[in-house]
Amino acid sequence: MLEIRNLHVQIEDKKILNGLNLTVHKGEVAAIMGPNGSGKSTLSYVIAGKEDYEVLDGEILLDGENILEMEADARAAAGVFLAFQYPLEIPGVATMTFLKAAMNAQRKARGEEELATTDFMKRVRAGAEKLGIPQDMLKRGLNVGFSGGEKKRMEILQMALLEPRFCILDETDSGLDIDALKVVSDGVNALRSPDRAFLVITHYQRLLNYIVPDTVHVMAHGKVVKSGGKELALELEANGYADYKTLAA
Amino acid sequence: MTDITPIRTPAESAILSRFPEVKASLPGTSAVATLREQAFGRFQETGLPHRRIEKWKYTDLRALMREAAPIAAVPTEADLAIAKALLAGLPDFGAANVTVVNGRFAPSLSDLGALPAGVSVVDLGEALGSGHPLVVERMGRAAAADDAALSLNAAFVAGGAILTVAPGTAVERPIALRFVTVGNASAVYPRALIEIGKGASVTLIETHLSADGVAHQANEVVEIFAGDATTVDHIRINAHGDAAVDVSSLGVVLGGEANLRTFNFVTNPAAARHQVFFRFAGEHSTATVSGASLLKGKRHADTTLFVDHAVENCASREMFAHVLDGQATGVFQGMILVRPEAQKTDGKMMSRAVLLSDDATMNNKPELEIYADDVACGHGATVGALDEDLLFYLRARGLPKAEAEALMLAAFVGEALESIGHDGVRETLEGLVEAWLKAR
Ligand SMILES: Nc1ncnc2c1ncn2[C@@H]1O[C@H](COP(=O)(O)OP(=O)(O)O)[C@@H](O)[C@H]1O
Ligand SMILES: [Mg+2]
Numbered sequence: 001m002l003e004i005r006n007l008h009v010q011i012e013d014k015k016i017l018n019g020l021n022l023t024v025h026k027g028e029v030a031a032i033m034g035p036n037g038s039g040k041s042t043l044s045y046v047i048a049g050k051e052d053y054e055v056l057d058g059e060i061l062l063d064g065e066n067i068l069e070m071e072a073d074a075r076a077a078a079g080v081f082l083a084f085q086y087p088l089e090i091p092g093v094a095t096m097t098f099l100k101a102a103m104n105a106q107r108k109a110r111g112e113e114e115l116a117t118t119d120f121m122k123r124v125r126a127g128a129e130k131l132g133i134p135q136d137m138l139k140r141g142l143n144v145g146f147s148g149g150e151k152k153r154m155e156i157l158q159m160a161l162l163e164p165r166f167c168i169l170d171e172t173d174s175g176l177d178i179d180a181l182k183v184v185s186d187g188v189n190a191l192r193s194p195d196r197a198f199l200v201i202t203h204y205q206r207l208l209n210y211i212v213p214d215t216v217h218v219m220a221h222g223k224v225v226k227s228g229g230k231e232l233a234l235e236l237e238a239n240g241y242a243d244y245k246t247l248a249a
Numbered sequence: 250m251t252d253i254t255p256i257r258t259p260a261e262s263a264i265l266s267r268f269p270e271v272k273a274s275l276p277g278t279s280a281v282a283t284l285r286e287q288a289f290g291r292f293q294e295t296g297l298p299h300r301r302i303e304k305w306k307y308t309d310l311r312a313l314m315r316e317a318a319p320i321a322a323v324p325t326e327a328d329l330a331i332a333k334a335l336l337a338g339l340p341d342f343g344a345a346n347v348t349v350v351n352g353r354f355a356p357s358l359s360d361l362g363a364l365p366a367g368v369s370v371v372d373l374g375e376a377l378g379s380g381h382p383l384v385v386e387r388m389g390r391a392a393a394a395d396d397a398a399l400s401l402n403a404a405f406v407a408g409g410a411i412l413t414v415a416p417g418t419a420v421e422r423p424i425a426l427r428f429v430t431v432g433n434a435s436a437v438y439p440r441a442l443i444e445i446g447k448g449a450s451v452t453l454i455e456t457h458l459s460a461d462g463v464a465h466q467a468n469e470v471v472e473i474f475a476g477d478a479t480t481v482d483h484i485r486i487n488a489h490g491d492a493a494v495d496v497s498s499l500g501v502v503l504g505g506e507a508n509l510r511t512f513n514f515v516t517n518p519a520a521a522r523h524q525v526f527f528r529f530a531g532e533h534s535t536a537t538v539s540g541a542s543l544l545k546g547k548r549h550a551d552t553t554l555f556v557d558h559a560v561e562n563c564a565s566r567e568m569f570a571h572v573l574d575g576q577a578t579g580v581f582q583g584m585i586l587v588r589p590e591a592q593k594t595d596g597k598m599m600s601r602a603v604l605l606s607d608d609a610t611m612n613n614k615p616e617l618e619i620y621a622d623d624v625a626c627g628h629g630a631t632v633g634a635l636d637e638d639l640l641f642y643l644r645a646r647g648l649p650k651a652e653a654e655a656l657m658l659a660a661f662v663g664e665a666l667e668s669i670g671h672d673g674v675r676e677t678l679e680g681l682v683e684a685w686l687k688a689r
Contacts, residue, residue, distance in 0.1 A: 073648055
């Protein structure tokens with residue numbers, strides 16, 4: 001489903017990704033692990049289409065189509081979703097208004113009918129309930145004054161409502177206590193399907209006990225330096241990243 | 250040194266030679282005629298304001314008024330019909346209407362028979378001639394600065410309206426004061442005197458309307474005398490046409506234990522200058538002076554405030570939002586004066602601007618002049634582009650650039666609109682903001 005070939009990326013003359021290769025198949029949950037600063041968030045932003053990054057070389061193919069020339073909103077409509085490591089607060093934009101605008105914008109881009117308000121409300125209510133998000137939170141400004149855990153739940157709610165085919169979770173586990181981690185993981189697992197793939201970025205192995213990956217990739221110095229099955233995560237947990245910090249240099 | 254003959258611009262020369270010609274035809278008692286002569290004398294000294302006059306630094310009327318448009322004639326039946334058609338394009342506020350066309354009161358376009366109880370309306374043109382007590386005692390006392398625009402209006406005012414709200418009246422239905430200018434490019438100098446009796450409450454919607462493409466030169470003065478314990482919600486919508494140059498002055502004298510809000514909304518005229526002269530005359534009162542200007546093309550909008558804390562224990566909030574696109578220019582000049590006797594003054598002034606293009610300009614000049622020692626006052630000003638990271642967040646959820654920007658801008662302007670008390674009017678303005686953003 002997603003194929004990244006020889007990706008080189010820099011920002012402000014600083015090289016961050018150095019010839020990264022990665023393939024994620026349909027239905028697969030791929031985990032990316034790696035030390036802080038290895039370029040994990042950069043990779044997620046580049047896939048989602050953030051403009052600050054300069055792609056020097058390489059391709060990102062989504063079901064065979066190069067998405068690098070597409071704007072962020074076009075990629076979203078094509079099914080790319082990024083759950084942000086640090087979801088942003090947008091004062092004055094009510095969460096409900098935002099959710100409706102996002103869902104309808106994507107439908108419009110795909111040539112589909114806008115959602116009827118009752119249908120929209122039903123979907124939001126059901127989704128929020130599953131993630132333990134109280135209704136009154138949906139009336140507030142997007143993420144404004146939400147706790148770290150609430151923001152992460154809100155990201156998963158958005159993912160559930162937008163039904164993307166390629167989901168990137170950037171350190172969704174950071175800042176979550178164990179109960180919240182379970183709720184969020186259940187939310188993600190409920191979305192696993194043969195037609196959907198996930199890229200789960202995490203620094204710690206803990207999350208992978210709840211969202212069990214099919215493949216694990218280790219990233220260091222802007223590229224994937226080792227790939228394996230879920231046992232690789234346990235190995236990393238035991239030995240740390242020390243080996244990889246030198247390996248890629 | 251020899252005598253210096255000031256160099257007059259063609260517009261100034263035209264205005265100066267015009268007054269002696271028209272003054273006999275302007276309405277008014279001999280006392281009013283004296284006021285006109287005095288005002289004209291002041292204008293003769295200063296001429297049109299230009300950028301070397303500190304308070305007009307960013308809005309150069311000499312440059313904006315290359316020629317002086319002729320004074321608008323008394324509206325004909327045909328003019329009134331055109332005015333009526335223009336008015337039909339205004340949002341429906343469910344208000345009782347009071348209309349002024351080409352600077353003269355227009356009873357046929359006013360709801361005189363259906364005014365709410367306690368509200369009365371008088372033709373200012375007639376009142377100038379009959380020695381109406383409000384003219385004699387109050388005219389020029391709220392908008393009372395030494396200012397060329399005020400002088401011009403005082404010299405040339407031909408009409409307008411007097412509106413009074415009887416003490417203790419809670420007026421439910423909004424009153425709409427509608428100023429319309431029709432016909433060829435012309436100069437209008439209407440004025441409204443508004444007296445709100447003790448304990449009364451009212452919502453006033455002041456609109457200014459003219460057709461696109463016509464270079465009218467409007468100079469409007471509205472004076473509000475709000476007594477003790479009054480509650481006033483005043484919303485001004487500047488819907489002048491896109492070639493109009495509009496200078497407006499609002500004067501307010503607010504009594505004690507009163508609450509007055511005034512909001513100014515500008516999107517369309519080529520150039521607009523709105524000046525507010527606000528004076529607290531009684532203690533324990535609150536004023537909210539706010540506005541939003543959404544400008545594109547080469548439009549220019551200036552808001553210049555003078556808030557005079559002359560007594561103790563009053564609070565003022567000034568909050569202005571500018572959204573500037575294309576080569577538009579926004580100006581905010583705010584002066585809060587806290588006199589020595591105005592202890593316990595609470596004043597906060599804020600101006601925020603979003604620039605949507607590299608060629609847009611915002612000039613901010615907030616000032617505090619404080620002579621009392623026990624006060625809480627502050628001001629701030631921000632100018633910047635929309636936050637790129639927030640835009641990316643919205644776009645990563647599928648919102649196209651224009652839609653993401655519109656959502657953020659609506660939220661930005663919405664914060665200023667919050668200060669409007671009347672729900673219906675606020676919602677109407679939210680709709681106008683949305684329409685402006687869509688058409689961007
Ligand atoms: N906007 C930026 N400007 C400059 N350097 C950046 C920027 N974003 C990230 N970096 C740098 O790129 C490297 C990778 O960062 P990041 O992708 O956030 O790593 P990770 O998510 O793996 O911790 C870091 O050294 C970081 O400081
Ligand atoms: Mg990161």
